[in-house]
Amino acid sequence: MVVLATKLYVDGDARERSLDSLRSLVTNEIGDLEVEFDLGVRHDEFPSVTIEGADATVARNVLREEFGEIVSDLESGETYVGTLESWDDDGFVLDAGQAVRIPTDELGLGPGSAEQIRERFGLVQHVPLAFVYGGDEPNEGTATPSRLTDAERDRLYEWTRGNGRLNVNCATRAEVRATLNRAGHAQDYVTVERLGLLEQSVVCTEDTDPPGLLASVGEYLPAELRCVVP
Template sequence: MVVLATKLYVEGEARERALDSLRSLVGNEIGDLDVAFEIGVRHDDFPSVTIEGDDATVARNVLREEFGEIVPDLEPGETYVGTLESWDEGGFVLDAGQGDGVRIPTDELGLGPGSATQIRERYGLVQHVPLRFVYGADDESEPSRLADAEQDRLYEWTRGDGRLNVNSATRAEVRATLNRAGHAQDYVTVERLGLLEQSVICPEDTDPPGLLASVGEYLPAELRCVVP
């Protein structure tokens, strides 16, 4: 079994659509392997994938690479994926399946000046977005920090033409909303950040705040802009 580091936190019909989307994503990743799989959702909203078959080990490794994995125990110095649970002036708290969460102090985010709240706004980080981090020492003498690769990815966001980040919706739902609202020409693609967290990549002549104002009423979600 692999517990994927992406959350399924919506309810009702939206939850069923999200589960269908996850089945398709998992199928796309491991469908060519000799395996059968079944998806469940844990009490903490992390989905689990039970895999059986001759290629089960390979399939588990493919899903770990694609989504990140929630593991029972964290080892100091190792890199994991957690979802952005909360934030305050002093840092981020990531949910990595450890109950109270993993706290990353502002100084360990490595994303420039400002409080953690200001950094979240600058990089358009919506709640529940998966983020890679390096776990600190058990005795807290060395705090957890955002992984170098994650810092690089987020810095790249601010060097592009702008983004609109969204949670609580699948990639297909975001694309359909943009097209239905008349914005088919106002985005390059929708990048999947997590199962229910997406990043709308804008072309040079699209203003992310303007796009947010236009489609916000159609998406019952948190929306955050990245403006270069």
């Protein structure tokens, strides 16, 4: 079984649509392998994929690479993926099957408070982020703090160098694209990048103003929306 590092936190019809979307994503990744799989959702909202078949080991590795994996024990110095659970004056708290605090100084995303950094990079709640685990909670200042990976920092900085973005949670990629098109913005974005199962990044065209796009489509998306303005 592989527990994927992306959350499924919506209810009702939206939950069923999200499960269908996840099933399609998993099929796209491992459908050509000699395996069968079943989806489940744990009590902490992380989806699990149980895989059987001749290519089960390969399939598990493919899913780990694509989504990241939630594991029971974190080892110091190793890289994992967690979802952005909360933020405060001291930094970010990621959910990686257990709470992992990333101090503000270890985010590596420039000056400002954790809240200011979240706003600047358009980080919506539950977005998956890769980090290097530092160890247990600090004890008398001796533990190494956890930090974002260099690759994660580079990816977020790259967002601020483009044409602008609108990041969204609580919606699948197909739902975000359909909403943009229905609202008359089919020509205002380049693509919708999937950040997680329910977290998406709308890549704007050169002439599109991300705050203006947010104001236009916000009423149609029952979600958190954050802009990235170059």
